[in-house]
């Protein structure tokens with residue numbers, strides 16, 4: 001189904017079906033890009049099963065030497081910390097498969113402050129992109145993965161926090177998180193996240209039903225404001241689908 005504002009909603013029967021559909025969409029995006037596909041991963045519960053599938057059943061379908069991997073946000077902790085988004089993804093999916101130079105982690109572990117890590121990541125993104133200004137005709141990413149937290153945050157863009165209004169930077173430090181884990185963060189900003197052919201939200205579980213309902217009711221929530229310049233797709237399990245989105 002498609003919402004009036006152009007977002008697409010795809011309903012999966014359960015978390016396993018969602019992970020399989022997501023893996024297939026990610027691979028399809030890679031296949032569309034013949035040179036250097038750029039995939040922006042995310043943390044949280046949404047994509048974890050998909051990462052396991054990409055590391056096993058789907059691993060042979062990924063042209064590992066060509067694909068570059070980025071991350072939408074990071075907790076300001078060392079890689080080895082279980083809270084590290086990219087550290088976790090490396091262990092489950094990327095280590096031993098992706099060439100290390102293709103893994104573009106936010107340098108949270110060796111920066112003095114979240115702002116410094118954000119500046120360094122913006123520089124890395126701009127070097128990869130080959131320009132300091134985003135061109136709508138040439139998206140930065142082929143795919144950006146997203147999740148929605150219980151408060152409506154996505155990446156580490158929290159409701160009411162000043163990072164929501166940043167238009168002139170690609171990454172920003174976040175001194176205080178709004179929900180657990182209460183550690184400082186680094187996040188890509190809306191303009192950088194939007195620069196993609198597809199933004200794919202992965203949401204499963206009954207605990208997400210209320211917040212998904214609020215996102216699509218038009219509440220002022222970061223996840224509701226996140227849009228791709230290309231396709232914005234919400235992949236939602238049946239148990240996370242609010243009443244208001246059923247039978248449309």
Ligand SMILES: O=C1O[C@H](COP(=O)(O)O)[C@@H](O)[C@H](O)[C@H]1O
Nearest residue numbers: 042043044045046147148149155
């Ligand atoms: O803190 C974070 O939360 C969001 C949503 O995660 P979820 O576990 O509630 O699904 C995630 O997208 C983000 O990368 C992560 O840092």
